[in-house]
Amino acid sequence: MSTQCADSLCGEPPKLHHMDSDTAYHAAKFGMWLFLATEILLFGGLFCAFALYRWMYLEEFSRASEELNVWLGGTNTIVLIVSSFFVALAVDAAQKGNNKKVSSYLLYTILCAATFLVIKYFEYSAKYHHGLFPANPEFNSPDFNKAYRSFFGLYYCMTGLHAIHVMAGMVILLWIRAKAKAGRFSEKYYTPVEVGALYWHLVDLIWIYLFPLLYLVG
Amino acid sequence: MENKTDNSHMGHILPFRVYFSVLLALLALTIITVAVSRVDLGTWNIVVALLIASAKALLVALFFMHLKYEDKLTWFYAFIPVFLLILLISGVFIDNPFRG
Numbered sequence: 646m647s648t649q650c651a652d653s654l655c656g657e658p659p660k661l662h663h664m665d666s667d668t669a670y671h672a673a674k675f676g677m678w679l680f681l682a683t684e685i686l687l688f689g690g691l692f693c694a695f696a697l698y699r700w701m702y703l704e705e706f707s708r709a710s711e712e713l714n715v716w717l718g719g720t721n722t723i724v725l726i727v728s729s730f731f732v733a734l735a736v737d738a739a740q741k742g743n744n745k746k747v748s749s750y751l752l753y754t755i756l757c758a759a760t761f762l763v764i765k766y767f768e769y770s771a772k773y774h775h776g777l778f779p780a781n782p783e784f785n786s787p788d789f790n791k792a793y794r795s796f797f798g799l800y801y802c803m804t805g806l807h808a809i810h811v812m813a814g815m816v817i818l819l820w821i822r823a824k825a826k827a828g829r830f831s832e833k834y835y836t837p838v839e840v841g842a843l844y845w846h847l848v849d850l851i852w853i854y855l856f857p858l859l860y861l862v863g
Numbered sequence: 864m865e866n867k868t869d870n871s872h873m874g875h876i877l878p879f880r881v882y883f884s885v886l887l888a889l890l891a892l893t894i895i896t897v898a899v900s901r902v903d904l905g906t907w908n909i910v911v912a913l914l915i916a917s918a919k920a921l922l923v924a925l926f927f928m929h930l931k932y933e934d935k936l937t938w939f940y941a942f943i944p945v946f947l948l949i950l951l952i953s954g955v956f957i958d959n960p961f962r963g
Contacts, residue, residue, distance in 0.1 A: 670873065685945070
């Protein structure tokens with residue numbers, strides 16, 4: 646049990662009028678799974694579009710894919726897997742009521758997320774310097790390969806939407822970390838850590854599919 | 864304290880080695896998927912890449928996300944979007960090749 650806690654509830658679950666804390670815990674977790682289902686379908690639309698365009702322009706997609714840097718993409722894959730590992734350990738620490746460890750593991754997770762975004766920034770910059778971006782007039786001209794445009798349009802939509810999720814995840818994890826630092830969690834109450842971690846794992850799950858599709862097979 | 868083993872009402876606590884083994888498996892599969900992509904297998908490249916990605920996704924879901932220890936309802940909602948996505952992609956591929 647944490648001895649110093651800035652939080653008024655100090656490790657106790659919030660008092661709810663409409664349900665007991667056990668039910669609240671399961672409902673919160675189930676709610677997140679439900680939300681993750683809609684997230685999979687949100688990305689699913691893009692995966693479907695990618696599948697169709699790849700089928701239509703098989704040759705061009707595999708050539709366009711070679712423009713992407715496998716080493717940077719691969720490094721980012723490893724960064725996200727390690728971040729997922731850290732957030733899983735944060736949940737484990739929360740289940741044992743160790744707020745200090747929750748706070749450190751969440752910090753490592755957030756640092757991995759920041760590393761991911763920095764690498765992504767360098768990747769986007771490289772594409773920008775090669776003129777491979779939709780706002781470039783040359784990129785939009787008719788003599789620029791239509792299939793190339795489709796590939797990079799999908800690349801930016803898919804990795805961009807994913808990057809927004811990374812940023813949202815960072816904000817959520819920072820907020821949970823602040824709660825952990827205030828000594829909010831205990832063996833009896835750690836719902837936000839577990840639910841926040843579920844969201845973070847989804848960010849990893851999506852990238853697990855994005856990496857081979859965009860960088861490896863195109 | 865005497866109730867320490869009875870945590871059935873709360874989430875599952877897994878030993879550290881489970882998380883660590885999953886991490887190692889995920890890193891190994893990442894290296895394998897990059898290595899396999901360097902070999903030209905034709906159409907099989909994408910099949911292998913998707914199979915490896917799905918194995919990784921399953922490891923993350925089952926152990927990192929504790930899906931293995933969740934109830935049937937959670938399992939249902941975890942897999943229904945996968946089913947719907949397969950339906951969507953199949954629908955598009957049944958339709959598109961037959962358009963004029």
